Amino acid sequence: MEELKPAIDQRYATVREPAGTFIMGSSMGGMISIYALCEYPQVFGGAAALSTHWVGRPSKWGTPDRLQNASLPLAAFHYLQGHLPKANTRRFYMDHGTTGLDAVYGVHQAVVDEIGRETGYDPAHWQSRIFAGAGHTEADWSARVEIPLSFLLAKP
Numbered sequence: 001m002e003e004l005k006p007a008i009d010q011r012y013a014t015v016r017e018p019a020g021t022f023i024m025g026s027s028m029g030g031m032i033s034i035y036a037l038c039e040y041p042q043v044f045g046g047a048a049a050l051s052t053h054w055v056g057r058p059s060k061w062g063t064p065d066r067l068q069n070a071s072l073p074l075a076a077f078h079y080l081q082g083h084l085p086k087a088n089t090r091r092f093y094m095d096h097g098t099t100g101l102d103a104v105y106g107v108h109q110a111v112v113d114e115i116g117r118e119t120g121y122d123p124a125h126w127q128s129r130i131f132a133g134a135g136h137t138e139a140d141w142s143a144r145v146e147i148p149l150s151f152l153l154a155k156p
Contacts, residue, residue, distance in 0.1 A: 001040060018045035018090070022152045026050040026141050030094070031076065037090060038083040046091030048148035050141045051101075054108035073108050080115050087120030093127045093148040097134030106130065127151050 009016055021044050025033040030049025037047035054073045094112065096105035109128060116126045129147070134140040 001036075001043065005043065018043060020045065022046045022048070022091075024048035024050070024148060024152070026138075027053045027136065034080075034092065034094075037092070038080070038085065041085040041090055044090065046093070046152040048093040048152055049095075050144070050148065051096050051136050052094050052105065052109065052112075053101075054112065055104055073111075077111055077115060080112060081119075084116070084119050084121075088122055088125045091125050091127075091152055092116065092121065093129075093151045095129040095131060095144070095148070097131045097136065097140055099133060100135040100137075102134065102136045124156075 008014060015021065018041070023033045023036050023044050024047065026049070030052035031054070033047040033049050034052070037044045054076055094109060096102045096109055113128045131140070131144060134144070
């Protein structure tokens with residue numbers, strides 16, 4: 001917020017208001033994108049998080065160690081309950097696949113979606129999708145990137 005965003009705005013023709021400023025990432029980059037929107041709603045109009053890694057540090061086998069990582073999703077859920085921008089003033093897009101590491105995200109995403117509903121977000125401002133057969137890979141994310149971009153850039 002103090003270095004990269006000002007440099008981009010200085011170098012390129014940007015729309016500097018939230019209506020023209022979005023952030024998107026995958027895996028832990030998805031989590032940081034959601035966090036950035038919650039921390040800087042005066043800057044970002046929306047965030048997209050593909051294969052949001054709610055579950056903590058992967059074990060050496062590539063799957064989350066559920067016993068050691070309960071604190072990360074619980075902290076994320078608690079944070080969102082207290083820090084989501086006012087309902088329907090910003091757009092949130094989240095998704096995950098059903099294979100590999102993405103297969104464990106569903107239960108966590110269901111909790112996040114419930115937090116969004118309880119906060120008052122409607123489907124025009126909060127979207128959560130599941131992609132059957134997709135995994136935790138750049139190829140899978142690039143195959144669906146137009147969906148979050150279309151959602152974020154849609155006319156109100």
